[in-house]
Amino acid sequence: MIDIKLIEECRGGNFSNFRKLVGLTSPYAYSLAFRMLGDEDQAKDVVQETMITIWQKLNKIKSAEVYMTWIYRIVVNKCYDQMRKKKRHPEYVADEHTWTLISNSISELPSADLEKEDNARIIRLMTDRLSPKQKAVFVLSEIEEMSGDEISEITGMSKSLIKANLHHARKNISDMIEKYL
Amino acid sequence: MTMTSESEKYDKIINLLRKSKPVLDSTEDIEREVINRLSRAKHSGLTLADVIDFLFGWVDIVWIRWSLITASIVLVLFFVYQQSIILKQIDFLSNHTTIIEEEPLSRSAYEIEKKVMMYKLSGRKIPAQSITISEKQMEQLLESVNELQVQYRDLLNLIKEDPELKKYIEEKLNENNRVKIKL
Numbered sequence: 001m002i003d004i005k006l007i008e009e010c011r012g013g014n015f016s017n018f019r020k021l022v023g024l025t026s027p028y029a030y031s032l033a034f035r036m037l038g039d040e041d042q043a044k045d046v047v048q049e050t051m052i053t054i055w056q057k058l059n060k061i062k063s064a065e066v067y068m069t070w071i072y073r074i075v076v077n078k079c080y081d082q083m084r085k086k087k088r089h090p091e092y093v094a095d096e097h098t099w100t101l102i103s104n105s106i107s108e109l110p111s112a113d114l115e116k117e118d119n120a121r122i123i124r125l126m127t128d129r130l131s132p133k134q135k136a137v138f139v140l141s142e143i144e145e146m147s148g149d150e151i152s153e154i155t156g157m158s159k160s161l162i163k164a165n166l167h168h169a170r171k172n173i174s175d176m177i178e179k180y181l
Numbered sequence: 182m183t184m185t186s187e188s189e190k191y192d193k194i195i196n197l198l199r200k201s202k203p204v205l206d207s208t209e210d211i212e213r214e215v216i217n218r219l220s221r222a223k224h225s226g227l228t229l230a231d232v233i234d235f236l237f238g239w240v241d242i243v244w245i246r247w248s249l250i251t252a253s254i255v256l257v258l259f260f261v262y263q264q265s266i267i268l269k270q271i272d273f274l275s276n277h278t279t280i281i282e283e284e285p286l287s288r289s290a291y292e293i294e295k296k297v298m299m300y301k302l303s304g305r306k307i308p309a310q311s312i313t314i315s316e317k318q319m320e321q322l323l324e325s326v327n328e329l330q331v332q333y334r335d336l337l338n339l340i341k342e343d344p345e346l347k348k349y350i351e352e353k354l355n356e357n358n359r360v361k362i363k364l
Binding site: 015018019022023026027030031034035040043044047048051052055056057060077080081102105106113114116119120122123126142143145156170173174177178181 | 187188190191193194195197198199200201202203204205208209211212214215216218219220222234238239242243
C-alpha cells in the first residue's frame with residue numbers, strides 16, 4: 001500500500017519523493033500493461049506515460065486507498081491508446097510454435113514459470129482476437145484476479161457489461177484452445 | 182476432446198499466466214526517464230498538449246475527452262463568427278449616424294446667427310446638414326428665441342397701453358412700407 005504522506009509530499013513538487021513513488025508504483029503498472037499489451041517495450045512506454053499523468057494530477061488523490069485503483073485506470077486507458085495505434089491483424093494466423101510452447105508448459109507438473117518473452121507471446125496469442133474492452137476485463141479478472149467491483153471502478157463498465165465481455169473473451173479463447181491445442 | 186479437458190486446459194493456461202507475473206527489470210530506468218521528461222517539460226514553455234491536458238485532463242475516458250475538445254472548438258469558431266458579424270453590423274451602423282460635434286461655446290451663437298443671416302440676405306434656404314450644431318448651442322438658441330418672444334409681448338403691451346406711441350409707430354411703419362414700394 002502506498003503511504004498517503006508520500007503522495008502529499010510529492011504534491012509540493014519534490015522530485016526525489018516522486019522518484020520513490022515511481023519506484024513503488026511502476027511494478028504494478030508494468031505488470032498490468034504487459035499483460036494487456038503482450039509487449040515489453042510498449043508496457044514500459046505505458047508505465048512512463050502513466051507516471052507523468054500521475055505527476056500532473058496528484059492533487060486529485062484524496063486517500064491512499066483509491067490511489068491504486070486510479071493508477072490501474074490510467075494504465076488501462078493508456079493501453080487502449082496503444083492498442084488503437086497498433087495495426088490490427090486482418091486475420092488470425094495460428095502460431096504453431098507458441099501453441100507447442102503452451103502445450104509443453106501446461107503438461108509439466110508443476111509447471112515452471114514462463115520466461116518474459118514466452119509470457120508475452122502467449123498473452124498476444126490468447127488475446128489477439130479480443131476487443132480492447134474484452135482484453136481489459138480478461139486480464140483484470142482472470143489474470144490479475146480482481147473483483148467485479150474493482151474492475152468496474154477501473155474500467156468504468158457496469159457489472160453486466162463486465163460479465164458479457166468476460167464471457168466473450170473466455171469463449172473466444174476456449175474456441176482457440178479447442179481448435180489448436 | 183471433451184468439454185472438461187478444454188476447461189482444464191483453459192484453467193492451466195490461466196494459472197500459468199497468473200504465476201508468471203511480469204517483473205520490471207529495473208525501476209531505476211523508468212524513474213530516471215520519468216524525472217528527465219518532467220524536468221524537460223518544466224523548463225520548456227507551455228504547449229498545446231499542456232493546455233488541452235489542463236482543460237480536459239479530468240476526463241479519463243478518451244472518446245468523451247475528444248468529443249469535448251471537438252465541441253469546444255466548434256463553439257469557439259461559432260463565437261468568433263458571430264462576433265465578426267456583430268462588428269460588421271456596428272461598423273455599418275456607425276457609418277450611417279449623424280455626428281453631433283461639441284464646439285466651443287465662445288463662437289457658437291454668434292457663428293450660427295452669422296450663417297443664418299448670410300442665407301437670409303442671399304434669399305436662399307439653409308441646406309439640410311450644412312450646419313453642424315451641438316446640443317448646448319441648440320439650447321442657447323432656444324433660450325434666445327424665448328427671450329425674444331417675451332420682449333416682443335412686453336413691447337406689444339406697451340404699445341397697447343400708450344395710444345400716442347401706437348399712433349407714432351403706425352405712422353413709421355406706413356412710411357417704411359412706402360419706401361419699400363418705391364425701391
